[in-house]
Amino acid sequence: MSIEVRVPTILRKHTGGQRAVHGEGKTVREVLDDLERSFPGVRGAVLTESGDLHRFINMYVNDEDVRFLGSLETPLTDGDIVSILPAVAGG
């Protein structure tokens, strides 16, 4: 199952400048693992070393924040769009 993943500017250095890429997988984590094979560096920018979603990265399945779904284990179905948006944050 191919899932469209929308990539923010800061991660496009890993995707050859592409705004959206496609990954295979049945969950958000599987798609990230698949993307890492095609675009090394993407997963490390999104996940912590222990494999959790980075505190200042938001991921969405369609319009929903994955933190309110099943986090990285959120199941995906055909046609879902995954978006990665860094936090708009500071002090």
Place this chain on the structure above:
Amino acid sequence: MHEFRIPVSVARAIVEHAQAEYPKECCGLLAGPDGEPRERFALTNVDPDPVMRYNADPKELKRATDEIFDRDWDIASIYHSHTHTPAFPSQTDVERAFYPEAVYVLVSLADRQRPDLRAFTILDGRIEELPVVHVDEKAS
């Protein structure tokens, strides 16, 4: 980029947003065609320490960026207020500057009667100030 051109009405709206949220920090996006700061998207600061930090509500952020994407616009700026310190990026601002394409607009209300609005790029930890040019839409 050598200067940051902002419509007078947008700059005024940012200052009003900052005053309305005081003493909490306000935050939001500016976006427009070709990344010009034509329109303001106010976001809710949901950081647990909103007087010292900001973190835009993720759901509102998604909605705003979808709207920007659908209009074929780009993010021009991320703005926020400092309510007790000057309009200069803090260490936290530099650490959390995740949008390299954005001009970071800061408004300081350290002197509430004299809001100070300034613009910066923050790239790879380097801060560069841009002169702010207030563009009067009615005159142009």
